Amino acid sequence: MDKIRLTQLSHGGGCGCKIAPAMLADMLKTLPQMQCFPDLLVGTETADDAAVYRLNDEQALVATTDFFMPIVDDPFDFGRIAATNAISDIYAMGGKPILALAIVGMPINTLPLEAIQQILQGGASVCAAAGIPLAGGHSIDAPEPIYGLVALGLVHPDKVKRNSRAQAGDVLILGKPLGIGILGSAMKKGVLDADGYRQMIDTTTQLNTAGVELAALEAVHALTDVTGFGLLGHLLELCRGAGLSAHVDAARLPLLPAAIGFAQQGIGPGAIDRNLASFGADVHFAAEVPVWQQRIMADAQTSGGLLAAVAPEQAEAVLALFHRQGFAAASIIGCMQAGKPVVLVSP
Secondary structure: OOOOOHHHHOOOOHHHHOOOHHHHHHHHOOOOOOOOOOOEEEOOOOOOOOEEEEOOOOOEEEEEEEEEOOOOOOHHHHHHHHHHHHHHHHHHOOOEEEEEEEEEEEOOOOOOHHHHHHHHHHHHHHHHHHOOOEEEEEEEEOOOOEEEEEEEEEEOHHHOOOOOOOOOOOEEEEOOOEOHHHHHHHHHOOOOOHHHHHHHHHHHOOOOOHHHHHOOOOOEEEEEEOOOOHHHHHHHHHHHHHOOEEEEEHHHOOEOHHHHHHHHOOOOOOHHHHHHHHHHHHEEEOOOOOHHHHHHHOOOOOOOOEEEEEOHHHHHHHHHHHHHOOOOOOEEEEEEEOOOOOEEEEO
C-alpha cells in the first residue's frame, strides 16, 4: 500500500479530467432537444448541473452522475472527494439528496484489494454524512482507477435553482476558495506540504449543503457549482443562459492560501490552458490582472463551491447563510449586468 500512488495510475485527476468546454459543446450540439417531455424541467439546454424531472405538483427528481480519476494518492480521501463532488450537483439545483449509486472502474491486477476497499469506504462515509444510502452501483475492470456516484435528490418544482435565471444587478457569491487543481498539481510534483494537503482535503470534502436552504430563497435567482471548467467557465454558463455579462473583482476572490505561491510559479493542471483556450473572446481581463490570477480563475476545481446570483438587497443575508453553514471563505466576488454574455475581470 505504501508504494501505491493512485495519481500515477491515471493520465488525469479529479475534475481536471473533464473534456474541454469548447469540445464538449461540439460533441453535444447534434443531440435532439427534449421538447417532447413537458415534465423534464431541466435538461441539456443550458449546461446545468443536473437533470430535473417533475414527478407531481410537489416533487421533482434531481438526477446526476459524476466520476473521475484520482486527484490524490490516499484511497480513502479519493473516495471522499469523488462522492462529495457528485452529490454537489444535487445541492447546486437546490435539491436534497436521497440516494446514491457507486460507479467503480478499477485496474484489479494493479491496485491492491485493500486500496479499492478504502476508496469505496471513503465514498460511503460521505453518503452517510449526507444522510443518504449508498444503495448499489456498477463496477468494471478498467485500465485506470475511476470512482464516482449517480446521485438522486428531490426538490419542489417551483424551487429548482437553474444556472440560467440570473438577473441584471444580481450580486455573485462564491462559496468555496479557488485553487484545488493547482494544489493537486503541486502534490504530484512532490512540493505540497501537510498544511497544503489539509487545505485541499478540507475543501474538497465539504458538502455544499447550503444549497438546500438557498432553494427556499426567491432572492437566489441562479445557482451552480464551480468544477472542471473553473470559475470562468461556469460563470460563462450563467451569462449565456441569462443573456447577461458578468463582472468579477479579482481582488475579492477567495483563494486557498497554499495555492497562491504555486499559481505564481506557474504550477497547475493542463485543464487551465484548455479552459482558457475554450473561453476565447468571451473573457476579458483588465491589463492589471496578473497572469497567475487569470490562471487560478480557470483552474479546474474538484468539488468546488456553489456560485450564486442573488438580488442585491439580499446579498448580505445570503452571504451570512453561507457563513452560518460553515463556508467561512464565502465571498461576494462581482455582479451580473446587462450586455452580451461575456465575463469582465478587473484587478
